[in-house]
Amino acid sequence: MRATAQPVSVGVVGALAELGRSTIHGLGWSVLVATMAPSGSVVAAFFGGFGGCLIGAKLGRTRLRTSAVVVGAILLIAMVALLRSSLTHGSVLAAALGPVGALRFAGTLTALLSATIASAAMRACSTRRALFAVFELLLIAVAFAQLFIPHRHGAINRPFYLADWIIALGWDPTWLFLFMGGTATVFGLVLLLREQRFGRAVVNLGVVALLLAMIVVATPMVGMPPPAGRRRGARSSSRSVQGHGWQGRETRPRRVCRQRAPVPEQVQHRRVSRSSRSRALS
Amino acid sequence: MAVAWHDIASMRPPTALPGPAKGAMARVRRVARRAADLWPLTALGMALATVASVALVSFGFKKLDLILLVLGYGGAGLLAISTVLVASTALGLWLWLGRAPFRWSTSTFETGAPLPTGFSLPSLWWLPLVQVRWTWVSPDAAVADHVVERGRLRERVTLRQRGIFPSVTRRVVVRDAFGLSRIAFRHRQPGPIEVLPHLGGIRRLQVLTSLTGGEEYPHPMGLEDGDRVELRRYVPGDSARFIHWKVFGRTRKLMVRTPERALSRARRTVAYLVAGADDEATAAAARAAIEEEALAMDWQFAADGSSDATSDRSEALHKVLTSSGFAGRSGSGMKRFLAEVDPRGPAALVVFAPPTTGSWLDEMRSLTTRRYGRVRVVIAVDAVYDPHAQSRWRRWFFTPVGSSGVARGDLERVGRALGKLRCEVVIIDRVSGRVLGDARHLDSPRRRAA
Secondary structure: OOOOOOOOOOHHHHHHHHHHHHHHHHHHHHHHHHOOOOHHHHHHHHHHHHHHHHHHHHHOOOOEOHHHHHHHHHHHHHHHHHHHHHHHHOOHHHHHHHHHHHHHHHHHHHHHHHHHHHHHHHHHHHHHOHHHHHHHHHHHHHHHHHHOHHHHHHOOOOOHHHHHHHHHOOOOHHHHHHHHHHHHHHHHHHHHOOOOOHHHHHHHHHHHHHHHHHHHHHHHHHOOOOOHHHHOOOOOOOOOOOOOOOOOOOOOOOOOOOOOOOOOHHHHHHHHHHHHHHHHHO | OHHHHHHHHOOOOOOOOOHHHHHHHHHHHHHHHHHHHHOOEOHHHHHHHHHHHHHHHHHHHOOOOHHHHHHHHHHHHHHHHHHHHHHHHHHHHHHHHHHOOOOOOOOEEEEOOOEEEEEEEEOOOOOOOEEEEEEEEEOOEEEEEEEEEOOEEEEEEEEOOOEEEEEEEEEEEEEEOOOOEEEEEEEEEEEEEEEEOOOOOOOOOHHHHOOOOOOOOEEEEEEEOOOOOEEEEOOOOOOHHHEOHHHHHHHOOOEEEEOOEEOOOOOEEEEEEOOOOOOHHHHHHHHHHHHOOOOOOEEEEEEOOEEEEEOOHHHHHHHHHHHHHOOOOOOOOHHHHHHHHHHHOOOEEEEEEOOOOOOHHHHHHHHHHHOOOOOEEEEEEOOEEOOOOOOHHHHHHEOOOOOOOEEHHHHHHHHHHHHHOOOEEEEEEOOOOOEEEOOOOEOOOOOOOO
């Protein structure tokens, strides 16, 4: 049996739902781009995702074949890559804006166009077949996960730009990661929601929010999975948790001291080289 | 005629699979569909289960990624909750439907328009995540909408197939609001219900009312019903008013004027409905002819599936309805019907035929070679579309439009074949009641379906 496509919502509720989905697409793209491109590209990616989602919703209701949408999106993204390459490798734009400006412009344009095309294709496909909505969910999952990659393997004091601030306030960064995971899950599930009535949609999202709140609260209570080294029975390495509030079974997260966790040598070297590069740029 | 028949024979649709293999395939498909109905996860649900498992095992546990840990827990938790809710709701509804009595709002329906049936299910507005929808499995119908009224979803249905149905089978689908899980089961509501083909614009069609009138040909087999132009010897009992006195003056023989034997004003019309693919509009034309008395005063009617002649209006309508379920060779009862009605005297023959080629054209061939005079064939359609109207590149990029209805090529082939058999063909559009053309010309290549 063919999976049913998303029902066409009408009126104000439909418009609100579409705006909500577009905002989530925009946020997803901006979070994804945040760690790879300058700040201008983040804004461009947001607008690209937002506009692309709206375009995709319209596109999904046309007679254009799904295969044509997918192939067209791949071709267009390839063209965007070529355009970026020609902009950054050529001398015309660099002569007009300078090398940094040319790079920024090319990055912003690439983020805008790629987000627009990919969002439009994803939304058009998921409007027709529910299965394609999994790609939208993956976009959100990948975007949020890669933003917080440094905290993996129990290093909850990273990324420093966030963890330092949280620790300085005397809180446990674990809650932040759990909360961000919950937010990503809500965003992803909102994209899957297929409810035509506003009241029911609110109730369903309320149930999801309740479920996630339970997960976020219960996870530290029940106990986090032990770090890989501990699970194997080995001694904790330099990357394992030290003084973090969630190792083992604990009823509530422990307040942590404002002591920075020991930083591996490689990372220190990287931080030094980054700061020296920024000094050189300034 | 032989050349014409060669064309007709080549129009039969090819059969890809032999009968038993096709039947076995259909059975396997049916069983697979039933099994899939009971499997609670949708494709999206299974995809989410995979994503959540990977997020939990590969990233959440192995790499201690808290973001993906929560995402994995959330996905798996929602999937589990929705599956449990959907399964328990489906079970509850199935048990409840087994006991709940339903009454039909009416026993006679018409195709083409959304009508309330009296069937309803609880809307379950108080139960989050769960949605209930249903469709008709048999007879062919589209559930137009589910009107929410006092906590119940009330059904309005647009029927697409005429007939008399002993029961109605619905496929009730219980699913969650995220499209992750779904369970379907079937519910049978006993009938019977009668579904008449809707008339559309054919209600007052000139072509049907003129079928039995008009000027036709003098013929020795006709009734003595024309002008008094024939002469014969006077026999005792003839009225003296009709004695041709001038002839008597010349020849001294008493001659009387008699009406010519002609087929011009056929008092009797015999009509036959041929069942076949896409014959709903043609059945509507037959219904209009019967109900609006377009078949003159003295008529006999029969249809595929019950080829006994009848002159009773309600019985004729019953034949129109039952022809829908006819599974034999289309037009196979025509010979028997004509063998029954022809000995009663000359009659105009009207054949209501489907717009697609089939074995009924064989019957038409043997009929036209035996029968004197023309046979009128009425074909009605809802929509005519041209599959080759789009250019090739457009077909690559866009899904074709107007695929509902009859292909123009099919209709033209039928018209050509009947034209070669010297039949008088009338093609009617059910939506507007307009005559689209005859065996040679066809207007309005694209119309919206009724």
